[in-house]
Amino acid sequence: MKTGYLFIIVGPSGVGKSTVVKALLEEINLLKKVVSYTTRPKRGGERDGVDYYFVSGSELKIIMECDESVKRTANQVYGFTYALSDKELTDIFSSKTNGIMELVIDKAIEWKKRLKERTVIIFLLSSPMSIRQRLKTREGEKVKEFRERSGNISYELQVPTLPEYRRFIDYVLVVPRDLEEMKKIITDLVKSILKD
DSSP states (O other), X not given: OOOSOEEEEEOSTTSSHHHHHHHHHHHOTTEEEOOOEEOSOOOTTOOBTTXXXXXXXXXXXXHHHHOHHHHHHOEEETTEEEEOOHHHHHHHHHTTOEEEEEOOHHHHHHHHHHHGGGEEEEEEEOOHHHHHHHHHHOTTOOHHHHHHHHHTHHHHHHGGGXXXXXXXOOEXXXXXXXXXXXXXXXXXXXXXXXXX
């Protein structure tokens, strides 16, 4: 299998990005999660240092002062800050593996511009009804967050058709209702990309 790739999973909030990342990590040994910093609270089942580095706003500010790459990659999503250290990717690539992470489309494009053909952006789509249902059942989601996220679904579903984004997106996958079917589709796709 090939190594040195960065797979970025993008799509609307609630489409299943975290589920897809977890499924790929279970199925493909040469994939490692790129762990980023976030100021948002943990959701049910998330672990510090595995899913994200959960930090306060003041802690993240100190980290940004010490690591320019964290400051450069910081972005706001629904009132929370997310950021990534270049060291995360350097460690993954030097260990002869591939990285995988979830990002908003604008940050995914920045990484694609930096790493070029080594970056694969996979955009996940689903029906607005399915996404809203997932958001409603998401553990730790507050009513205000639900309203904000569900209010943006229509726009976020259009992203793969917009010219300023379309040329950077490598694959668009419609998420089926059946979780096992989704795992198989995404695993087969990534394995085909990494095949020697």
